[in-house]
Amino acid sequence: MITIKDVARQAGVSVATVSRVYNDSANVRPHTRARVQAMARELGYSPHGAARSLITSRTHTLGLLLPDLYGEFFSEVIRGVDQAAQREGFHLLVSSARAGGPSLEDALRSMRGRVDGLIVMSPDLDAGASRRSLPHGFPVVMLNCPPSDAGYDSIGIANYEGAVAMTRHLAGLGHTRIAIIKGAEGNFDAAERLRGYRAVVRDLGLDPSPALELSGDFSEASGHAAALRLHALVPRPTAVFAANDGMAVGALSALREAGLRLPHDIALGGFDDIPLARYLEPALTSVHVPIGVLGEHATACLFAGLRATEPTESRREVLATTLVVRRSCGAQGGPG
Amino acid sequence: MITIKDVARQAGVSVATVSRVYNDSANVRPHTRARVQAMARELGYSPHGAARSLITSRTHTLGLLLPDLYGEFFSEVIRGVDQAAQREGFHLLVSSARAGGPSLEDALRSMRGRVDGLIVMSPDLDAGASRRSLPHGFPVVMLNCPPSDAGYDSIGIANYEGAVAMTRHLAGLGHTRIAIIKGAEGNFDAAERLRGYRAVVRDLGLDPSPALELSGDFSEASGHAAALRLHALVPRPTAVFAANDGMAVGALSALREAGLRLPHDIALGGFDDIPLARYLEPALTSVHVPIGVLGEHATACLFAGLRATEPTESRREVLATTLVVRRSCGAQGGPG
């Protein structure tokens, strides 16, 4: 591989000069600059990233640590982050901490010296250990994580408020027995959405029966299974709030297979408003989450941290969610 | 930030010993190893990636260059690549070469010294320039690119065969005026799919009218627009083959808004079989593309190249596509 030395030798200048050309240092005679550039092009030279980072201690790369890469949610986050990063000329080192792969801790460790900052999404409530493994004084933004005691910037979405809005909406349509299909155990978002549901059930005096809280894990399959259990309840709930759209999709097919018609026989609402939601039949009422924006804001927040000369107060930003009413809840096109 | 020197000093050993511990060199006394590890943990040390890469000239990172990050297709590719990369302990440096961002050439250049190999997806037919900018003798796998004269490994999908299967299927249902909504101009996949369509039109003596070939660019909006133009044709085609599912989605809503019922009034087929396809109403007949597998195979191919000690013959792998018949084409549930 061809290095700065080769270019320097061939162009008849010192390595310092070649370096200056590549860092647009003003102090280079136009003629010299041209010769260097010509030679570099001819030789097909490009600077060695690692060597550069080593001396400048800046990588122009930003690490993105996700719990998984499956589904539209993560894909949208990546897109948002990439977009914002690219505007600043930054690269993206993506890593997923799926079960079976390296632990969050390992992933963090192996990113040392390869990234200038980190966006970490780790919605598990017991992520204290991983937090401790974050290098101290290193720019980090937590995404959709429990509000942490540690001093990291964090950004999340209005889970509680979204769940409240959805549950209230269903109640407003006349439903009093509203079931919820819960998200993954130990997941912060899931816990918040459940909290919102319960608050409304309590405040509005709806049926508080524990049987109406079905467990799920955010997967389509778990939504399907929960809907089956729900269908067997006596009396059957007249509305279901799935804690994410993936489970709503599973529930939708299960309910239909069970012979129920939506929204006539039962109303359904989801959470996230993934692109798929509006294409379902009936189109899915959901709580819209600006996923791409979440990624963009996280990135902006990270850059702010990168530019800060001295440690600042840690901030927490919460993105608003909005209820999107479609046909699956029966507010339009049929009685609930 | 804390370096290997700090650990060495505090542990009372040389940096060489610390390094040996981290590279599990066998030649370290268990007691020494333990002391080093303890000190490293206490200090929160982790090796500096860039420094490591500089001397070993291996980054344990793999570059993935995509034309865009929008949509389920790319998301699935990323997932497939990540999965295969993670199995080998590799990281993923993702970059999109969208318009407005850096050019493919720039992106490639800036990856020098940061990755051990590259997976490049650049379906534009005129990507000759970018190909020349690839460092020579560097492991590269081309994804969904035109079969290149250059000596790179490449992997793609059976576009032509898939389009043939879809068009034949529609013809087999009795359609003779089959329209196509074409993919982006200058795109290799689009060209191949069109070629497959035309071959069947010719071979089966279907209506070859050029008016039946509507332009599109793979976007949902372009599918919508094309369907509107198509709807105005006299006589109206009885079947439409959209060159990807995104356009099929757009076409579906346009046709429905125009008052047509699918598949009764017009049959529709897509390409890619994105997850969304089976949730549409009616469910979309499509050509299934194993997108995740595409990413995995590309990665496997890259690793093979990485391990090769001497340059090997460049290989081309083509993944089979399969027709997935659902209700939108009328083969099931209604006359075409």
Place this chain on the structure above:
DNA sequence: TTGTAAGCGTTATCAG
């Protein structure tokens, strides 16, 4: 305006 040379944090080659 240009060149010389000292690192950046590792690993690898030698000695011991």
Place this chain on the structure above:
DNA sequence: CTGATAACGCTTACAA
């Protein structure tokens, strides 16, 4: 089994 020390490719004072 362990310790010096020379790279790796680059940037950046400091000199010239």
